[in-house]
Amino acid sequence: MRRIAGIVLAVLLLGGVVAAVVAGREEQDTGTATKTVRMVIGSEKAEFFADPDVVKALAAKGYTVKAETSGSWAMEGFDLKGYDAAFPSSQVPAAELAKKYGVKQTLARPFYSPLVVVAHRNAAEVLAANGLATLDEHRGTLKMGAYLDAARGDRTWQQLKGAEKYGELTGTLYISSTDPETSNSGALYLAATSYVAAGGRLVTSDADVERVAPLMRKLIAVQGAQQSSTDAVFRDFVSGAGNPLVLVYESQIAALLDDDGQSPGDMVVLYPDTTITSDHTVVPLTENGRALGELLGTDQELRMLAVQHGFRPQDAGTEFASAASDRGTYLKQELSGVRQAPVPTSAVLHELARRARG
Incomplete structure (x- = not known):
């Protein structure tokens, strides 16, 4: 089960161990993988x-992938000597890595x-009843403006x-x-x-950061200690532990x-009316890394x-829509009605994270 593998990896990460994922041929396998990335x-x-x-699809194309996990924003401090590629979860840290390594x-x-x-269903229904969300079966829309107004006023569930x-x-x-400083x-x-x-x-300037920093601090300070991995917080949610949102x-x-x-379970998926898409971006450090990055986007089986x-x-709305058709009560096949916010520069985001963390 893929989720079982994810839980094992999350436990390793929470224990401070860098988890290694090997995709490709085992030594005793007689597959076709010839290049280790x-x-x-x-x-x-x-x-x-x-x-x-x-693993099988990569081996058929001649690749074994040895992957180690890291927070995407923590990769900037990672020594990538000897690696073929970095694969953070968005374009901004990828651009910084590309700049660093030329x-x-x-x-x-x-x-x-x-x-x-x-x-959780109860929380989603309360949000909808108070104008912070709309609901449609197992999914809905989170009204970000209303949510931030509630955060400014330190609003409680009891209110x-x-x-x-x-x-x-x-x-x-x-x-x-x-944790916004590493994740x-x-x-x-x-x-x-x-x-x-x-x-x-x-947000582009110091003045912009100054204006929004108090609210960013509220959003983060109320959480206390934060996890470094979304897998960990999602696993807690599915198990019924932790925060209802x-x-x-x-x-x-x-x-x-x-x-x-x-x-x-009783999960409801709320699409913020303003959100950000996480573009998983490959930063090639060798020719093999470049070739693998392109293969992930062009090979139909891997897609x-x-x-x-x-x-x-990328450029595959119909592929996802077809696969999501049987889980459409939870997922949007198309991201209609969802506004995509632009991402600040790395320097601005680092400053926002520093100010938010206090």
Whole structure:
């Protein structure tokens, strides 16, 4: 089961161990893999590269992938000597890595995933009853402006009508996210919320940062200690632990729904009306790294395997829509009605994260 593999990887990560994922031929295998590509990847792609079907597809094209996981924003401090590629979860850290290592070519972006919020049914219904969300069966829309207004006012669940029926809905209303200083999803959460807080404008200057910093601090400080991996926070949510609202990648939900051994339980998927798409971007450091990055985006079998893991291949709306048709009560086949916020520069995001973390 892919989720079982993900849980094992998450345990290793939480224990401070760099988890290695090997995709390709075992020594005793007589497959066709001839080139070993060593990569550092965002942890949300670990299950993809560990999938036996992906291993087989890569081996058929002549590749063995040895991947180690890292927070996407932590890769900037990673020594990539001896690696063939880095594969962070968005374009901004990828651009910084390309600059650091003198990579001039266009960077391959094989697939992407929007950030969404998962909620337990009770929480989602209370949000909808108080004008913070709309619901349609197992999915809905989170109204980001209304949510940020609630955050500014330190609004609690107890202040929302209908929440008194549910003992688990207590304390300050907030969305759990990952550490914005090391994790891609945490950093992109600040990118999206700062854009909404700035009135639909990209935060670009020190003055812009100064204006939105108090709210960013509220959004992060209320969470206390943060995880470094979206897999960890999503696993806690599925197990029934932790906060009733959690920021995750859509791909994680799709992978869960695709796994017959897992149940979504009372999960509701809320698409923020303003969010950010996480473009998984390959930074090639060798020719083999470049070739593999292109292969992930062009090989039809690998593209369909990416869809099975919940990723949306670039320029492949129909592929994802077809695969998502049987889980359409949870996932949007098309991202209509969802505004994509631009992402600040790496320097601005780092400053937002520093200010948010205090």
